[in-house]
Amino acid sequence: xxxxxxxxxxxxxxxxxxxxxxxxxxxxxxxxxxxxxxxxxxxxxxxxxxxxxxxxxxxxxxxxxxxxxxxxxxxxxxxxxxxxxxxxxxxxxxxxxxxxxxxxxxxxxxxxxxxxxxxxxxxxxxxxxxxxxx
Numbered sequence: 001x002x003x004x005x006x007x008x009x010x011x012x013x014x015x016x017x018x019x020x021x022x023x024x025x026x027x028x029x030x031x032x033x034x035x036x037x038x039x040x041x042x043x044x045x046x047x048x049x050x051x052x053x054x055x056x057x058x059x060x061x062x063x064x065x066x067x068x069x070x071x072x073x074x075x076x077x078x079x080x081x082x083x084x085x086x087x088x089x090x091x092x093x094x095x096x097x098x099x100x101x102x103x104x105x106x107x108x109x110x111x112x113x114x115x116x117x118x119x120x121x122x123x124x125x126x127x128x129x130x131x132x133x134x
Contacts (some may be wrong), residue, residue, distance in 0.1 A: 004078045011070055072118050079114065082107050 037045075048060065056064070073093045086107075090100050
């Protein structure tokens, strides 16, 4: 999990540094070395910072969705490796089959949550409850 954490931290830094590069590209440096953000940018970014996600415009939401997709890609890649990780973990820790089944069920729940985040609840098919006819 620490590798995934490092990948997510690197992505956070990449997003932050990309934002800072954009901010500086729109700003000017005066004779004293002070960075001046143009008023149009200050007004726009202050408005965006003070607006909840639901209140953003569609294009602003799309920009945030693109950034969220970068996180989802890392999470999906980590989930794709889950079977190998489980087998290695079980072998290293001599776990019971019941405990392994519980871990796999939790992983399946997490995969469904990622699908909801990525595709929306409408496209995610819930698992049938035990003892319930389909």
